[in-house]
Amino acid sequence: MDSETDMVRQIRALDSDMQTLVYENYNKFISATDTIRKMKNDFRKMEDEMDRLATNMAVITDFSARISATLQDRHERITKLAGVHALLRKLQFLFELPSRLTKCVELGAYGQAVRYQGRARAVLQQYQHLPSFRAIQDDCQVITARLAQQLRQRFREGGSGAPEQAECVELLLALGEPAEELCDEFLAHARGRLEAELQSLEAELGPSPPAPDVLEFTDLGGSGFVGGLCQVASAYQELFAAQGPAGAEKLAAFARELGGRYFALVERRLAQEQGSGDNSLLVRALDRFHRRLRAPGALLAAAGLAEAATEIVERVARERLGHHLQGLRAAFLGCLTDVRQALAAPRLAGKEGPGLAELLANVASSILSHIKASLAAVHLFTAKEVSFSNKPYFRGEFCSQGVREGLIVGFIRSMCQTAQSFCDSPGEKGGATPPALLLLLSRLCLDYETATISYILTLTDEQFLVQDQSPVTPVSTLCAEARETARRLLTHYVKVQGLVISQMLRKSVETRDWLSTLEPRNVRAVMKRVVEDTTAIDVQVGLLYEEGVRKAQSSDSSKRTFSVYSSSRQQGRYAPSYTPSAPMDTNLLSNIQKLFSERIDVFSPVEFNKVSVLTGIIKISLKTLLECVRLRTFGRFGLQQVQVDCHFLQLYLWRFVADEELVHLLLDEVVASAALRCPDPVPMEPSVVEVICERG
Amino acid sequence: MEDDAPVIYGLEFQIHIVDFDDENNIISKNVLLHQVGEIWHISTSPADKGVLATCYNKPSDSKVLTCAAVWRMPKELEPGGHESPDDSTSPAHTLELLCHLDNTAHGSMACVAWEPAGDGKKVISLADSHILLWDLQESSSQAVLASSASLEGKGQLKFTSGRWSPHHTGTQVATANDTTIRGWDTRSMSQIYCIENAHGQLVRDLDFNPNKQYYLASCGDDCKVKFWDTRNVAEPVKTLEQHSHWVWNVRYNHSHDQLVLTGSSDSRVILSNMVSISSEPFGHLVDDDDLSDQEERRPEGKSQEPPQDSVIATYEEHEDSVYAVDWSSADPWLFASLSYDGRLVINRVPRALKYHILL
Helix, strand or coil: CHHHHHHHHHHHHHHHHHHHHHHHHHHHHHHHHHHHHHHHHHHHHHHHHHHHHHHHHHHHHHHHHHHHHHHHHHHHHHHHHHHHHHHHHHHHHHHHHHHHHHHHHHHCCHHHHHHHHHHHHHHHHHCCCCHHHHHHHHHHHHHHHHHHHHHHHHHHHCCCCHHHHHHHHHHHHHCCCCHHHHHHHHHHHHHHHHHHHHHHHHHHHCCCCCCCCHHHHHHHHHHHHHHHHHHHHHHHHHHCHHHHHHHHHHHHHHHHHHHHHHHHHHHHHHHHHCCCCCHHHHHHHHHHHHHHHHHHHHHCHHHCHHHHHHHHHHHHHHHHHHHHHHHHHHHHHHHHHHHHHHHHHHHHHCCCCCCHHHHHHHHHHHHHHHHHHHHHHHHHHHCCCCCCCCCHHHHCHHHHHHHHHHHHHHHHHHHHHHHHHCCCCCCCCCCCCCHHHHHHHHHHHHHHHHHHHHHHHHHHHHHCCCCCCCCCCCHHHHHHHHHHHHHHHHHHHHHHHHHHHHHHHHHHHHCCCCCCCCCCCCCCHHHHHHHHHHHHHHHHHHHHCCCCCCCCCCCCHHHHHHHHHHHHHHHHHHCCCCCCCHHHHHHHHHHHHHHHCCCCCCCCCCCCCHHHHHHHHHHHHHHHHHHHHHCCCCCHHHHHHHHHHHHHHHHHHHHHCCCHHHHHHHHHHHHHHHHHCCCCCCCCCHHHHHHHHHHC | CEEEEEECCCCCCEEEEEEEECCCCEEEEEEEECCCCCEEEEEECCCCCCEEEEEEEECCCCCCEEEEEEEECCHHHCCCCCCCCCCCCCCCEECEEEEEECCCCCCCEEEEEECCCCCCCEEEEEECCEEEEEEEECCCCEEEEEEEEECCCCCCCCEEEEEECCCHHHCEEEEEECCEEEEEECCCCEEEEEECCCCCCCEEEEEECCCCCCEEEEEECCCCEEEEECCECCCCCEEECCCCCCEEEEEECCCCCCEEEEEECCCCEEEEECHHHCCCCCCHHHHHHHHHCCCCCCCHHHHHCCCCCEEEEEECCCCCCEEEEEECCCCCCEEEEEECCCCEEEEECCHHHHHHHHC
């Protein structure tokens, strides 16, 4: 119930709400109805207007159609007239063409003429069946022929430069002239020009010494000839690109031939340069030469100009190496001459002996600086900024075979050879080469062996990063060669000096009359001279060579040996009277003695020290004395003189040698031999001998 | 088998004739007294084996003069005479003087050389700067000076050695003075060739190749042995430098001229094999044999070796300077050397080499 009442109440509420809503919106409904009515009126008016417009439009359309119908006819006529006009103008051009062409030709506007001709040709070709056109065409052909002729004339006259010629050729080509003939002619003309260039270059070469330096020359050649060739080549390639491989071949042949002649000239010029010492200029010239030729090289790969140029550069580089080697040799010989002069000069002036060590240092440093200078000069060839330095030759073979082997090793070898040649010079008398020079050279070679060679080679290897794998002479081989040379020189020095002293001794023995000589009062002057000379040699050798080892000796060597020498030997030998059996005894004695002493190799190889050198010299001298004594016959006093002389030598020579026993042996032998050669052998009292020797 | 050995010491001067019996290897000697003086050079006649010439020092008060004389040995001592010298203490024999080569006008005699293959009548002697050609007449009892020539030049020129060439029918003689070697024509006594500075120092000895007529060997104080072609004297054909002191003697083997013997005062004797300049071309004989003896086959490889000069042997038996070497005239494989201490050494060519040369 409750809910029913509730429902009723709600329905009532809703009815009342509806009533209020209707009341509220009634006005709106009214106004809407009004509006709709007004709109109906307006639309009716508009419809009328539209109808009127439609009729008007219809009238306009009508008029327009009528007008266009009338204009149609005229328009067609105008179009036709325009076409006729154009045709007429073309015809006029054609008819005027001959005169125009003539005019152009007269004015020299060949380009214009060729253009006209080009334009007209096709038309004329097409309409040539018409008589009037044929006439024109004929005229044109005549004129064109004349034009072509004139162009050729101009082309042939040749005075104008390459670009103009190229233009002519271009025009002629446009005129349809045969390309092959043209390219031949073109090349012929280019040849003429380039040959003129070559001739001017040749004139520079001339028979007279070249005025411009090599750099100028290559510049001249580069800009004149190579530039010209470049122009020709590029013009040719532009113009005759259509010619294909045959044309390219022709150009290549052309370039090859002229290039060859150019190279010949350049080589001649470079050959003149061989004598000069300035490498930098040459390298710069070569660089320019090479660089210049790389441009046409790119253009003309087939002609192989770049390769040929590289070859020339390589050849020149090789020749330079040879030149430097010669230079080094000459420098070495120059040094030797200087040394000779230095050795000779002070003697004349009577001054102190030459400072051998100083001379040696001078020679060594001067040679080293020459080598360094040569290396530096040659190094220019491989400088980074030089265009050909990255060629494989310059990176590999040039460094290893050329510089290292050819130049440095070659020089050291030739130095050794030169030095050795002093040993076997035909003038074996020893007069040819001053002994001091031999000594100095020997020391020089030895120094090379110990240090200089490896230093120079390291320097070379550093400067020229040798990448080549080809075998090179190892340092040890060179060192061995140098050492051998040093040894031979020193041995030769010993021989020469030994010979000098032995000649002195020999003359002194041979020229003296030993039978009728007086009782000795003095040591002979020759012996003093021998000792003096030996001392001088000792000093000389001491300047360059170390002392060396000698056998141990007592402090008072001379005394001790004298006692041995005089007591045991003299008694053994001289005491017995010379009955027929006596010689057997002495021989037996000396033989037994020899059994215990070593055999003396007189000309034996020497070691690199002073003692060894002096030992060698003294050995040679004393052996000579011995042999000479054996060839003479002595009187009693002759024997005594020999005794005195030998004792004197004994006193002074022992200090120079490695083994003083050697001196004793040889001198004993001399005295013994003299005793055997004496029919009346009465030896002098040892004490008297001693007194005489000590007196002087 | 004989060998003449001058011994120059003592108061008695003797010539020893040494007999070497090859089969029994026995050496025996006969002593001849040479009373006039010490002997410096000795040479035997090619025609008469009993005749020899010596150069000797004539003792005088104050001067030494070397003279030359021709001698005859006692008959019983002539080589080949089969007298056994059994008693060694037998008194020494004396030489019979045939004639003196009178040199009073010319100076000391350096050497005497007989004309090889001649009749023993022509002798060349070298006296100071003179070269003298003697004619021995009336069985060598008289020496007549046939012709002479002398060296001219500054200084005292002195011949040291001379050899008579076995070729050119005995008309050429070579001499040495100082460093120069000269060739002479004995018919005109004029100089044919001259090798200036043949050696760096004194030339000691010469020898002609017995089989090659222009080849000459020389040796000297520069320790070298040189071989010359006398047609071209500018350069030696070959130079040997094996000795360490003066070379006193050089001798070609009489029949196999590749064998060269040298003696030196370094007390060595060196036997060299100079194949490259010998008259026997290597391999030549082999070819001949191959053609002739088919049955005798020898290894082929042997003949292909290129000729190479070499030292065959160095003999060091001597204790002192060797002053003379020579080949035996009877046996080509035997040679003797003599040294200062009086030691005479007789040696044979090594057997291997002998067969190598013969076969």
